[in-house]
Every structure is written in C-alpha cells, then in structure tokens.
Amino acid sequence: MRYKILTVDDSKTVRIIVKKAFKSFDCDILEASNGVEGLAIASKESPDVCLLDITMPVMDGVEMLTKLKSDPLLKSIPVVMLTAEGGREHVLKIAKIGVRDYIVKPFKEELLVEKVMRIVDLKPVSEANQKSKTIFDPAEILVVEDKPAIVQQIQDGLRQTPWRVHGVSTTGEAIDFCSRTIPDLVMASLSLPEDGGFTLFRMLRTNIKTKFTPVFALVVKTETAVQQQALQVGFSAIITKPIDFPELETRMAKAMNLDTSLRYFGIEESTLILRLPEHTAAVTVNEVTGYMKGKVSGAVDNGVSRAVIDISKLKNLDMTVIKLLFSFMQTCSEVAVQYVLVGNPVVAKECKGFEDTKNWSFFDSVDQAKASFKGSPAPVAQPAAAS
Amino acid sequence: MPSAPPIPDTVLRGLLNKAMADVLITMLSMDSKLTWVSDDHPEADPPPLSSNAPQVVGAVGFIGEVNGLIYLHLEDAFARAVTCRLLGLEPADVEAEGDEVVNDAVGELTNMTVGGFKNALCDMGLPCKLTIPSILRGSNFTIEPVASALRHIYQFEVDGHRMTADLLMKYGD
Numbered sequence: 001m002r003y004k005i006l007t008v009d010d011s012k013t014v015r016i017i018v019k020k021a022f023k024s025f026d027c028d029i030l031e032a033s034n035g036v037e038g039l040a041i042a043s044k045e046s047p048d049v050c051l052l053d054i055t056m057p058v059m060d061g062v063e064m065l066t067k068l069k070s071d072p073l074l075k076s077i078p079v080v081m082l083t084a085e086g087g088r089e090h091v092l093k094i095a096k097i098g099v100r101d102y103i104v105k106p107f108k109e110e111l112l113v114e115k116v117m118r119i120v121d122l123k124p125v126s127e128a129n130q131k132s133k134t135i136f137d138p139a140e141i142l143v144v145e146d147k148p149a150i151v152q153q154i155q156d157g158l159r160q161t162p163w164r165v166h167g168v169s170t171t172g173e174a175i176d177f178c179s180r181t182i183p184d185l186v187m188a189s190l191s192l193p194e195d196g197g198f199t200l201f202r203m204l205r206t207n208i209k210t211k212f213t214p215v216f217a218l219v220v221k222t223e224t225a226v227q228q229q230a231l232q233v234g235f236s237a238i239i240t241k242p243i244d245f246p247e248l249e250t251r252m253a254k255a256m257n258l259d260t261s262l263r264y265f266g267i268e269e270s271t272l273i274l275r276l277p278e279h280t281a282a283v284t285v286n287e288v289t290g291y292m293k294g295k296v297s298g299a300v301d302n303g304v305s306r307a308v309i310d311i312s313k314l315k316n317l318d319m320t321v322i323k324l325l326f327s328f329m330q331t332c333s334e335v336a337v338q339y340v341l342v343g344n345p346v347v348a349k350e351c352k353g354f355e356d357t358k359n360w361s362f363f364d365s366v367d368q369a370k371a372s373f374k375g376s377p378a379p380v381a382q383p384a385a386a387s
Numbered sequence: 388m389p390s391a392p393p394i395p396d397t398v399l400r401g402l403l404n405k406a407m408a409d410v411l412i413t414m415l416s417m418d419s420k421l422t423w424v425s426d427d428h429p430e431a432d433p434p435p436l437s438s439n440a441p442q443v444v445g446a447v448g449f450i451g452e453v454n455g456l457i458y459l460h461l462e463d464a465f466a467r468a469v470t471c472r473l474l475g476l477e478p479a480d481v482e483a484e485g486d487e488v489v490n491d492a493v494g495e496l497t498n499m500t501v502g503g504f505k506n507a508l509c510d511m512g513l514p515c516k517l518t519i520p521s522i523l524r525g526s527n528f529t530i531e532p533v534a535s536a537l538r539h540i541y542q543f544e545v546d547g548h549r550m551t552a553d554l555l556m557k558y559g560d
Contacts, residue, residue, distance in 0.1 A: 010519070012488070013495040016474050055498075055517045084502025085517060087509025104506065105499045106413035179416060180475040 003027040003120045006047035008038035008064065009082070010056040014105075018051060018082075021109035024182055024209055025122045035059025039067055042074050048120050051112075054083040054094075062094060069098045078119045082107065113208045124212045134259040139163045139184040141252070144174045144200060145218060146192055150241070154187070157245035163252075171196040175203060182209050184256050187239065189218040190226050201233060214255035218243075250283050261291040271370050272299040272307040272337065274328055278315055285324045296331045307332050307339040308369045314343075317350040322357060340369045391453045391513055393558050396426040396539065403457075403541055403552055406503030410496060415472050417546050425540035433542050436462050436549045443489060444523040444530075445497030449505040451515025453556070457504065458523075458530060459497040460551040466493050468546075486524070494520035500552070535559075 003026070007018040010033050019029045030045055032038035034056045042050060050068070054061035061083065068074045078100040081091075086104035095102065101115045116122060133139075141163050145151050151167030158165055166183075168174050171192065177183070186204060190197040197217060204210040214236040219226050221240040230238055236255050239248055253260045264287070266273045272295070277284065299307075309325060311317075332339045343351075343362030351357040363369040404421045411417045423433055436442060441463040448456040461469065470481050470492040481488055498520045505515050523530075532538050536555040543550045 011491055011495045011498070013473065013492045020475050055519060057519055084498050084506075086502065086506035087514065089514060090506075090509060105502060106410045108413055176416065180472065 003049070003122060004030055004045055004047040005116065006030045006032065006038065006041055006045070006050045006077075007082075008032045008035065008050065008056070008061065009053040010034055011053070014053065014082070017109065018112070021112050021209070022116075022122075024124055024212070025113070026125050027120075027122060035061060035064030035067075038064050039074075042068060042077060043071075046074075047077060049116050050077050050079045051082045051116075052079050052099075054081065054085040062097070065094070065097050065099065080115055080119070082112070110208045117208075133256070134262055135253055136162055136262065137258070139256060139258075140181055141165045142174060142177055142183040142186045143167045143218075144171065144186065144192065144197070145169065145189040147189070150189070150218070153243065157243060158249065158252075161249060171200045171203070174200055178204070178207070178210055183213060185214045185216065185252055186210075187216045187218050190223075190230060191218075191220070198229075198233060201235060205234070214252075216252070216255070246279055246281065247283060250287065254287075260287060261295060264288050265291060265295045267299060267302070267304060268366075269370055270304055270306070271373065272296065272304050273310060273366065274307065275310045276314055276321065276324075278313045280314060280321050280324075282320055285320050288324060289327065292328055292331055296328075296335060296337065300335045300337065305337055306370075306373045307337050308342060308366055309339055310342040310366055310369075311347055312342050312344045312365075314347050317347050317357075322354065326356070338373065340372060342366050342369050391558060393537065394453070394508075394513075394556070399539055399554065399556070400424055400426065400541065402504050402507045403500075403539075403554060406500050406507070407541075407543060407550075407552065409503050410499045411545060414496065414499065415469060417472075419543045419545045419550070421541060422544045422549075423540075423542035425538065433540050433551055434549065436460060436551060439527050440464070441524065441526045442528075443493045445493040445520055446523065447494075447497045447501040447520045448518040449501060449508070449515040450518060452513040453508055453515055453558070455536075455554060455556040457497065457501045457555075458551075458553040459493070459500060460553065461493060462548060463489075463524075465545075465548040465550070469493070469496070490522040490524070494522055533557075 005022060005027055007015050007029060009015055015031045022029055030041050030047055032041050036059045052061045052065060061081065065079060068077060068079065080101040080103060081094060081099050082103045082105065084105040091102050100119055103112060103115060143151050143154050143165060145167065146169040155165045155167065166177060168177055188197040188200050201215050204213060204215055216237045216239050217230040217235040218239050218241060219230065227238050237251050264275055309328060314321070329339060341360060341362045342365060348362050351360045363372065408419050411419045425433065443461050443463055443466040445459045446456060466489050467478065467481055470489045471478055473492050498517065502517055505517060508515060530553060532555045536557050539554040541552045541554070543552070
C-alpha cells in the first residue's frame with residue numbers, strides 16, 4: 001500500500017525538506033501552502049498522515065486543525081504538528097484539539113520519519129518499484145576512500161555505466177554527502193584510519209534514510225580477517241582490491257536491485273534476441289538464467305515466436321556457457337519458439353570440439369539470422385542440438 | 388496590553404545564541420560562534436558582513452506579552468550556500484530556481500531561529516506568537532528602528548562567514 005502524506009506549510013523550503021525526508025519510502029507527498037488548500041486536499045485525497053504548520057497566511061494551522069477535527073469524514077486523519085510555535089502552554093492547548101504528535105522546528109529529518117512511522121507502516125521503496133529501475137538509469141554511488149588513485153580507478157572502471165561516482169576521503173565527508181543526497185550504493189574502504197569504514201557503516205545503518213542502502217566494503221585481497229569481520233558486521237558485499245570491474249558492476253546492479261535484463265535480452269522486429277557479452281563469467285550466466293524463463297514467456301505473450309542467440313562477442317566457450325545455451329534452447333522449444341545462432345569463427349571452432357555442440361551452425365550477423373526466418377518456414381542454419 | 392518588564396541583556400543573549408545554535412546544527416550540521424554583541428560595544432557598529440556585497444535579510448516578529456522583531460542578515464553568496472545545504476540541492480539547481488528559493492530558505496531559517504527564541508520566552512511566562520516571515524534584499528543599506536525599541540545586535544561566525552541577528556524589543560504600550 002502506498003501511503004499519502006500531506007504537508008501543509010507556507011514555506012516551500014519545509015515542503016521540500018519533507019519530500020526529501022520521505023524520498024526513499026513508498027509514499028506520495030501531497031503539498032498545500034495554507035489551511036484552505038490543506039482542507040481541500042484532505043477532502044479529496046484522504047491522506048494517511050497530515051503534517052501541519054501553525055503560522056500560515058489565509059488560514060492558519062490551528063483553524064485548519066479545528067475544522068478537520070470537526071468534520072466526520074476527516075477527523076480520523078492523524079495530524080502531526082510541524083511548527084516553530086512551541087512553548088509548553090501552546091503545545092498543550094493544541095494537543096487538546098487532537099493531534100497525534102508535535103514536532104517543534106528545527107527538526108531532524110530522521111525524527112520526522114520516525115514519528116510518521118509510528119502512525120503508518122512506511123516501507124522503503126518497494127522491490128517492485130525498484131525493479132523498474134534498469135541498468136541504464138542513473139544512480140548515485142558514493143566511494144569513501146582516502147587514496148585518490150583508487151577513487152579514480154573506480155570512476156574509470158564504471159565510466160561506461162550511467163552511474164555518477166562521487167569520491168570522498170573521510171567518514172565525516174561521507175556523512176555530509178549523505179545528508180544532502182541519499183546514495184543508491186556506498187563503497188567504503190576498510191583501510192580508513194581508526195576503523196573509519198566500520199564507523200561509517202554503523203552510522204549509515206542507524207540513519208533511517210540510509211538504513212537500507214547497500215554498503216560494499218573495499219578491502220585488500222589478502223586481508224582475510226578484515227573481510228570476515230566485515231561480513232559479520234553485515235556489509236552487503238566485499239570487494240577485494242585489485243578490483244574486478246565486470247564483477248563489481250554486476251554485483252552493484254544486483255545490490256541496487258536494478259533490472260539488468262536489457263543488457264542480455266531484447267526484442268527486435270518480433271524476434272527475441274539473447275546477447276551474451278564478451279566475458280560471460282559465472283555471475284553473468286546466473287543472471288541470464290534468472291531472467292530467462294520470464295523473458296521467453298513474456299516474448300511469447302507478445303506474439304514472438306522466433307529467437308536469435310547472439311554469441312558473436314564471446315571470446316571463448318566453456319561448459320557453463322554451453323549449459324546456459326542448452327537451457328535457453330530447451331526453454332524456447334517448450335513454448336514452440338524457433339531459434340538460430342549467431343557466432344564468430346572462434347566459438348564455431350570450439351563448438352566442433354564438443355560432442356553436444358559439434359553440429360551447431362552459426363550465422364555471421366543478427367541481420368542474417370533474422371532474415372533467415374523470413375526466407376523459409378524452417379531456419380536454414382538451425383543448430384543440430386536444438387532439433 | 389503587554390506590560391512585561393525589560394528582559395536582562397544577558398538573558399536575551401543566551402536565548403538567541405541557543406536558538407541560533409540549535410537551528411544551525413539541526414538543519415545544516417553547522418556550528419555557530421557568537422563573536423560580537425552590541426551590548427558590549429554600545430557606541431560601535433557591528434563589523435560589516437562584507438563590503439557592499441548583496442545581502443538577504445529574513446525578518447520574523449513575535450507578538451503577545453512581549454513584542455519584538457528579529458532581522459537575520461546573510462551575504463547573498465552564503466545564503467545560496469545555506470540553501471543548497473538545507474534542501475540538498477546543487478548550486479546550479481538553486482541558481483536555476485532563482486532568488487525565490489533562497490528567500491524562502493532564509494525566511495524559514497529566520498522563522499525557526501525566532502521560533503526557538505520566542506518559545507523560550509513563552510516558557511518564561513511571556514506567551515507570544517510568531518508573525519509570517521518577510522525578506523529584504525539589497526546592498527549597502529541600514530535598518531533604523533523606532534526610538535521606542537530596544538536594539539541588540541549579535542554577530543555570529545558560521546562556517547567562515549558572518550551572520551548578524553538584529554533584535555528589536557518593544558516593551559510597554
């Protein structure tokens with residue numbers, strides 16, 4: 001359930017801060033700049049919580065609260081006062097009209113979220129919503145590392161992604177960054193002075209806004225004791241230096257719950273395309289396998305009955321990849337999807353060396369493969385193993 | 388009509404210093420240091436924020452058993468930096484939004500500071516309410532209070548910048 005939170009404040013600044021505070025939660029923020037607008041939105045939208053200022057033009061917060069509580073349809077909306085008007089007498093007087101909580105400005109965003117979470121069961125942006133973020137969407141990555149060369153290496157290594165990689169060198173700078181921008185993922189060096197990486201991890205986990213942010217530990221490969229400690233503490237992943245960037249990218253995408261399927265699957269001219277990258281490591285094979293059934297059945301649902309398996313970028317073929325290809329062919333056969341292969345001379349030659357793949361034949365390009373479907377009812381170069 | 392006796396200078400100083408510190412540390416994670424108080428230099432003007440640089444001034448009053456008004460002076464450049472920090476925006480975003488977003492942010496910081504100050508007055512048995520914030524902008528200008536108001540000027544150092552709080556208290560009718 002997506003909750004609705006109504007913020008009624010004449011200050012646009014406060015409304016922006018409220019939106020920022022709840023950005024990482026599964027809720028909609030509705031805005032009103034005075035009591036009249038607030039009542040109108042409350043009637044129309046029935047918010048789950050109302051955050052209400054007092055001193056406002058047109059209609060102040062006390063009048064809006066009084067009207068809200070005297071309306072049978074609106075009186076059950078929980079109200080949290082968020083105002084610079086404090087003072088014990090004043091708070092008590094307003095509390096009597098009927099408010100669930102009272103926050104006196106200045107306020108920490110964490111406190112605001114905590115108070116609202118006592119009223120509604122707010123959840124971080126749901127998995128379903130995050131799935132809609134793909135590998136091609138921008139993301140904010142924070143690298144906390146006191147060695148500029150490593151930060152630069154990470155920025156260079158992830159340059160082909162749409163992610164913005166921000167480097168800071170201390171825990172303090174990292175906290176400062178997080179107070180302005182909620183990162184989608186944090187990479188913290190465990191070589192920072194005074195166990196700074198662990199301190200930062202604890203601070204991120206106690207902050208409601210970064211509680212669910214994936215945090216990777218950057219550690220030297222040989223420091224196994226530190227790696228063990230990081231795992232026990234609860235770091236999302238351990239990244240060893242020197243960094244394997246293809247693997248890092250895959251793990252980051254997974255940790256951020258990004259839909260990476262578009263890297264491997266696509267539909268072109270009513271044909272399902274499976275493309276394997278140059279380095280198809282075990283982690284990629286697992287990723288493709290995870291998407292496979294859904295992608296094939298989804299394509300069939302959309303009227304697709306042909307598939308092209310493009311392995312022309314592969315540098316070599318190993319048993320893991322061969323098993324993946326067989327699995328894809330099997331999945332296609334089960335739903336009557338015809339398929340052909342596109343390869344290169346190296347993989348074609350390697351296929352000849354395996355009993356199960358020696359009869360596979362390949363087109364030189366995806367265009368040729370797609371054209372083959374149009375030319376004859378049965379693909380000319382259908383791999384023998386698929387029949 | 389209000390008839391509260393004048394509040395001692397040291398009490399006002401303590402209340403405003405605390406209110407300012409609370410707002411800056413809570414909303415901006417910035418420390419503030421009270422560096423100059425007019426009560427200690429009755430004949431002198433406060434050190435200028437800077438030479439003729441544009442200023443943004445937030446003003447919020449309080450009305451009740453005790454009446455007054457506080458002006459909060461910031462250099463325009465610092466006001467922009469504070470806005471970025473408060474709203475989590477990049478300087479280019481604030482630039483694109485124009486003066487309105489800076490005015491609103493300074494107005495809200497003034498509102499919170501004056502709110503903290505006047506809430507303490509309420510708890511001292513002097514109930515009063517806030518007024519809606521307003522903003523002044525310009526360079527090389529001075530604000531002259533009416534003769535019946537008692538004026539206290541406080542200057543703070545925040546993140547290497549000067550900020551001035553100009554408190555006008557009006558007692559009696």
